Amino acid sequence: MNKILLILFFIGNILNTTTIHGQNNCPLIPCPQSSNRINETFQLSNRCVIVYTEEFEPQAYLLQKELLRYTSIAVSVLPDKETQNSNIICNIIELKKGYKFNTEGYSLKMRAKSITITAGQPSGMINGIMSLIQLTRLSMQQDTFIPVECWEIEDSPLYAWRGFMLDEARHFWGMRKVKQILDWMAFYKLNRFHWHLTDSQGWRIEIKKYPKLALIGGIGNYGEEYTSAQFYTQEEIKEIVSYARERNIHIIPEIDMPGHASAASKAYPEFSGGGSPKYPGYTFNPGKDSVYTYLTDILKEVDALFPSQVIHLGGDEVHYGNQDWNTNKDIQDLMKHEKMKNLKDVENYFFQRMADSLLLIHNKVAAWDEVADSKLSPKQTIVFFWRQNRPEQLQKSLDRQFNIVLCPRLPMYLDYAQDTLQVHGVDWRKFSCNSYQKVYSFSPQDIPVKYPQNCNILGIQANLWTERIETEDRLDYMLFPRIVALAENAWTKEMNKNINSFNVRLKKQFDLYKKDHIYYSDPFSPKETGEPVR
Known part of the structure; x- marks a missing residue:
């Protein structure tokens, strides 16, 4: 013994x-x-x-x-x-x-x-x-x-969808920077790159059937109307897609419609539905059959470049610039023929037709949470919930059994200030500061809705809009370390998360950023890395 x-x-x-x-x-x-x-x-x-x-x-x-x-x-x-x-x-x-x-x-x-x-x-x-x-x-x-x-x-991960969105329509960053971002996404096990390639300020993807989209629509940035055209050729897109796939990252392209279309309207005004005095040429024209053919041709070329079989169609903020729809003969005739009551019905009609086009080429439809009011197929639609002040849009999405990605602008919009010391950049600081701690601690339970037992929450995502981000230093500053907090939130179960442990581990990452020439924000010593002006 x-x-x-x-x-x-x-x-x-x-x-x-x-x-x-x-x-x-x-x-x-x-x-x-x-x-x-x-x-x-x-x-x-x-x-x-x-x-x-x-x-x-x-x-x-x-x-x-x-x-x-x-x-x-x-x-x-x-x-x-x-x-x-x-x-x-x-x-x-x-x-x-x-x-x-x-x-x-x-x-x-x-x-x-x-x-x-x-x-x-x-x-x-x-x-x-x-x-x-x-x-x-x-x-x-x-x-x-x-x-x-x-x-x-x-x-193994908590969520299947661990995403980051980069806006290249407002400011164009180019292949080298995108690959660097993909490297860091893979490093932190983020696996969905949502690529915002078109908006009112720029069209950033070559479409061979409609070359003026890139050559004319690609001219300008946010606040700089006449900078030379900047866009990705289809060969460059293929290279970036291959680079991402090698690193377990699926790229979700966004072709914004029916609003945010001013850049496309400059290139092909015959497909424009007009806009408003503040947002001219803001929409595509839902009343013209030729518009649906035009946009479907575009989506077919996009589909051939991106194997993810998900294309984001935008769908947000159409009301900002659809006032011309009230006097557009094509649209008024459509409303009479289809017995539509208001412009929201027109918007839903347009989106249903474009969703049908996507389904015919074997793609799921992704869109912002405005489409929660539509009758799109729940199994074939992914709703991106972004308006945290409109929880009813999430509730509708849950009730209708849409697939859902949570990216509420509080705290998941990375163009928001990180703390009260920030001076430059977005004018949304009056709402909140989206600190890395808030990104880290975000939970679906923070949103006042009733989650069914088997809800289709695919995961979470952070979005970086670039209206007021003009330099790589500022891009890095707004991205790091909040993208790191996002990664742990999306991957790690709640029982294993600990902000104090995260802080210790985060500090060890800073030397890696210096080696990669990343101009990061240091929340522990803010004066070490001053805020870039632009």
Whole structure:
């Protein structure tokens, strides 16, 4: 009996020196669902080999490429078939198939001589790879190797939709900046990039059948009407889409309609439904059949570029500039023929026809929460709830069983000021400051609605409108660190979230931003990074 107790005592001591249970000590953002510190260190060097099973070959080369980019360490890559009968004596990073994981789940098991990332799908493998990349980048590099703390992690996301929207219609940022944003989204396991490509101030995507959309509609920015045309060619779009897919990011393009169409109206005024004295050419014309053909042709080209099979049609703020509809003969004839009572009926008619066009090319319809009043197919529609002061729009969406993405402007609009010290930028500070803490702590329960037991909340998203963001420094300043808070909120279960732990982990990220020339906002020492004027 004494011998048994003695053996158990020694086993307990061994376990205590090997594994330290400390969820909040894990440096990763977002915080994983389960993590245990292993009292060992893996040496990452050019003597390491990535070994992969067949289905994870693209992810193996992604890991190799990212390690080289961030650490200058070149590791080898081999399929597991070539290693089965060999005596590899170097450290191994193994990517292998597992069957217990959901689509984006993974496990990461690290020891001194080996690392194993297991996942059921490529998306889960990419999430595991990004955890390893982050642990590596947070480690102190030596001359020829990086000692990486060992962890055991079991992880999967809270939400399937973890999104960020960038407005390039008001100010154009270009491929280099978009790829940098995609890199950081992948780093923090965000997986939906909502790309606002058209608005009144600019049309930023080439449409071959209607070239003037980009060549004329692409002229100007917000507040600068005559800057040279800026837009993405279709080849550039394909490159960005491929870059995002490699990193488990689906791109959702937005082609705004029937409002916010002034840039398109400049290019092809024959399809305009007019506007108002303040917003001329603001709408497409719902009363012309040729308009539906025109817009459907555009959407067919967009569909061919984006494999996500979701296209966002906007649908917001039509009433800002639809006054000309009251006197437009085509629209008045339509209202009489269809027995419409008001302009909202016209708006819903237009949206139903365009939604039908999307469904015919096998795309789901995404739109802002104004469409909660429509009769669109719930299963084929994603409603983006943005007006936190209109909770009834969310309630309608829930009651009608639409798919829903929560992005209420309080606190999920990142063009809002971050704190009361901010001076420049948007004029919405009178409403609220959208601090990173508010982004971090946002919950669906903050919105006064009744959630059914099986509601279709896909996830959450933050939106960055760029009317008053003119430089990359200001773009970065408004994005970081709030996008990091968004990532943890979207990924980590409430029981594992802790703002104090997050703050400790967030501070460790700042050196990474400096290396990537990110002009971030430091909420702990605001004077360290002053607010950019524009």
